[in-house]
Amino acid sequence: MELVQVAFSGIAIGCIYGLVALGFVLIYKATEVVNFAQGDVMMVGGFVAYTFFSIWHLPFGLAVLATVAVLATCGALFERFVLRHILGQPAFAAVMVTIGTGYALRGLVTMVPGWGTETRLLKMPFSEALLRGGGVSIAMDHIAIIVTTAVLCASLYLLFKKTRVGIAMQAASQNQLAAFYVGIPVQVMHTLIWGIAAGIAAVAGILLAPITFVHNNMGLIALNAFPAAVVGGFGSIPGALVGGLIIGVVESMAGYLLPEGFKAIAPHVVVLLVLIVKPSGIFSAMRRKKV
Amino acid sequence: MRYIFKTHHRQDLQLFRDGFEASWFLLLGAALLVAPFVLGNYALSLLSFIFIYSIVGFGLMLLTGFTGQMSLGHAAFFAVGAYTEAVLQARGWPFVASAPSAILLAAAAGIVIGLPALRLTGIYLAIATMSFNFIVEEALARWESVTGGNAGMAVPRIKLVTESLPAGVPMYMLCLVCVVAVGLVVRNLLRSPSGRAFIAIRDSEVSAQSMGVNLAYYKTRSFAISAGITGLAGALYAHQIKFLGPDQFTLLVSVEFLMMVVIGGMGSLHGAVLGAVFMIGLPELISRVKVLLPSAIADQTGLNAVVFGVLTVLFVLFEPLGLFGRWVKIRTWFSLFPAYRKGMFKRQKSYAKSERLA
Numbered sequence: 001m002e003l004v005q006v007a008f009s010g011i012a013i014g015c016i017y018g019l020v021a022l023g024f025v026l027i028y029k030a031t032e033v034v035n036f037a038q039g040d041v042m043m044v045g046g047f048v049a050y051t052f053f054s055i056w057h058l059p060f061g062l063a064v065l066a067t068v069a070v071l072a073t074c075g076a077l078f079e080r081f082v083l084r085h086i087l088g089q090p091a092f093a094a095v096m097v098t099i100g101t102g103y104a105l106r107g108l109v110t111m112v113p114g115w116g117t118e119t120r121l122l123k124m125p126f127s128e129a130l131l132r133g134g135g136v137s138i139a140m141d142h143i144a145i146i147v148t149t150a151v152l153c154a155s156l157y158l159l160f161k162k163t164r165v166g167i168a169m170q171a172a173s174q175n176q177l178a179a180f181y182v183g184i185p186v187q188v189m190h191t192l193i194w195g196i197a198a199g200i201a202a203v204a205g206i207l208l209a210p211i212t213f214v215h216n217n218m219g220l221i222a223l224n225a226f227p228a229a230v231v232g233g234f235g236s237i238p239g240a241l242v243g244g245l246i247i248g249v250v251e252s253m254a255g256y257l258l259p260e261g262f263k264a265i266a267p268h269v270v271v272l273l274v275l276i277v278k279p280s281g282i283f284s285a286m287r288r289k290k291v
Numbered sequence: 292m293r294y295i296f297k298t299h300h301r302q303d304l305q306l307f308r309d310g311f312e313a314s315w316f317l318l319l320g321a322a323l324l325v326a327p328f329v330l331g332n333y334a335l336s337l338l339s340f341i342f343i344y345s346i347v348g349f350g351l352m353l354l355t356g357f358t359g360q361m362s363l364g365h366a367a368f369f370a371v372g373a374y375t376e377a378v379l380q381a382r383g384w385p386f387v388a389s390a391p392s393a394i395l396l397a398a399a400a401g402i403v404i405g406l407p408a409l410r411l412t413g414i415y416l417a418i419a420t421m422s423f424n425f426i427v428e429e430a431l432a433r434w435e436s437v438t439g440g441n442a443g444m445a446v447p448r449i450k451l452v453t454e455s456l457p458a459g460v461p462m463y464m465l466c467l468v469c470v471v472a473v474g475l476v477v478r479n480l481l482r483s484p485s486g487r488a489f490i491a492i493r494d495s496e497v498s499a500q501s502m503g504v505n506l507a508y509y510k511t512r513s514f515a516i517s518a519g520i521t522g523l524a525g526a527l528y529a530h531q532i533k534f535l536g537p538d539q540f541t542l543l544v545s546v547e548f549l550m551m552v553v554i555g556g557m558g559s560l561h562g563a564v565l566g567a568v569f570m571i572g573l574p575e576l577i578s579r580v581k582v583l584l585p586s587a588i589a590d591q592t593g594l595n596a597v598v599f600g601v602l603t604v605l606f607v608l609f610e611p612l613g614l615f616g617r618w619v620k621i622r623t624w625f626s627l628f629p630a631y632r633k634g635m636f637k638r639q640k641s642y643a644k645s646e647r648l649a
Binding site for chain 2: 028034082085089091093095097099101103105106108109111216220223226227230234265267268269272276
């Protein structure tokens with residue numbers, strides 16, 4: 001029974017990894033930039049939600065919506081005013097920009113009055129509730145994570161399959177030049193994608209907040225989302241989620257079954273194995289470029 | 292602008308372009324030799340740290356700036372070097388034996404991580420090296436019988452051959468000797484066939500391969516040499532800092548190393564040194580300026596991180612060749628005066644190069 005509980009919390013944390021990995025993958029697919037700041041954006045999301053909900057006492061639903069809106073706007077502005085400048089430069093330049101941004105964000109939040117270096121508690125209306133049944137008790141927080149992830153993924157699926165703008169985004173990420181020729185404003189699509197990815201990161205931050213609390217190094221947890229994205233094959237949206245779940249469950253199981261210390265490195269051992277055995281990941285979308 | 296009229300092939304092999312350049316380097320060398328007799332202990336230890344970081348810069352520049360392989364795991368090689376040195380010195384090995392061991396062990400770690408790297412490019416490589424960094428960091432924290440775990444371990448005073456050296460001036464001299472030696476090795480390496488192969492790989496893997504460069508061999512070689520150099524820096528760092536703990540070798544340290552070479556200037560050895568000066572100098576400068584600032588800003592713990600992060604972004608956006616690139620521009624402005632044009636160093640615009648098929 002305990003194993004089921006461990007597996008369940010693994011699935012919940014795996015959903016978080018999956019959401020962060022989803023952010024990487026969306027951006028990577030559309031712009032070929034890997035956003036190393038995704039975890040830090042998630043951390044900022046946690047802090048913004050904390051401000052709205054715990055300091056300003058907005059209603060919970062409104063606080064969540066406002067957080068997502070603020071973060072999505074920031075993500076879009078970042079693309080428009082920073083990354084647009086280095087469009088067409090080698091990928092390394094863009095990666096360094098995101099690394100630098102993440103590094104700066106981590107310091108910046110400690111300077112905001114009311115945020116600081118302390119660990120903050122973001123109390124959800126449903127926190128502390130437990131769901132019991134058949135000898136297993138599951139925290140409501142975990143169920144909220146899983147349900148939200150499922151809803152979010154379903155709506156993203158609908159966005160990309162059914163709406164005009166979603167299909168335009170897909171086209172832009174499959175072939176920029178061809179999309180540009182058929183009249184899709186590729187740069188606007190990039191801005192939108194960054195906005196969506198930042199919004200997803202904000203949701204992940206809010207969901208993660210009851211589990212790890214809100215603090216300025218919260219984003220480091222997202223580093224486990226890189227293994228998730230790689231295991232799923234960088235560039236595949238369902239792959240990111242499946243990869244996240246795999247990493248989450250492996251990590252929890254390693255913490256439960258193996259000696260202390262293995263929990264922290266399990267995701268990284270898995271990713272190195274995957275990279276050695278099958279570098280393209282499980283859901284490979286990438287092939288070697290031909291000349 | 293001076294043009295060198297080359298009349299003999301030896302001129303191509305010279306270490307310095309001309310006597311003018313050589314005299315500047317001689318002046319710098321003389322200043323650094325005199326420094327211990329002029330400067331205080333604190334300034335001297337800062338200079339030693341600059342030397343150590345310059346060695347890391349040389350190593351990382353070789354891999355990232357010249358071979359084009361991104362590494363987020365250099366703190367791990369640094370850690371391997373530092374811990375090897377600390378453990379061996381504690382067992383009574385002299386520096387002349389323990390430092391080569393540290394270099395070899397770090398190089399071996401470089402080969403291990405280089406092997407999967409052969410099949411990986413760009414972002415995958417960054418993630419693989421990042422994972423490697425995590426694993427090493429965790430291993431340092433858990434292997435308590437050797438590394439002392441999270442409690443850390445004290446490093447004995449350095450023993451060069453038979454006698455242990457006092458800290459301060461001798462340590463400074465040792466770092467100076469090492470940084471000059473590594474600088475010469477890397478500079479010579481870069482104009483050897485290996486170095487040319489590295490640069491060819493950086494500029495285009497496909498063309499390098501079709502010119503007969505064995506990608507697997509040269510990438511592993513670059514990883515091994517880079518890791519070995521970083522291991523040497525780690526060995527010196529262990530003695531300079533005197534106390535090692537796993538928290539000194541986190542991913543953030545790897546990120547800082549990467550920022551160091553980017554801010555210094557990618558693809559130039561001068562850049563590695565300038566980056567190191569910047570990396571050590573800026574926190575120093577900030578702590579000096581802090582006194583003048585209102586306490587609302589000065590008391591912030593995140594100030595250093597913000598300044599570093601923002602500067603990295605600004606450098607990538609506006610000065611992609613880093614501090615060295617800025618210096619080259621200033622120098623050109625003076626040597627061409629008044630003929631300098633604004634667009635001389637303008638980057639060429641290009642279409643996004645895709646790593647993907649279709």
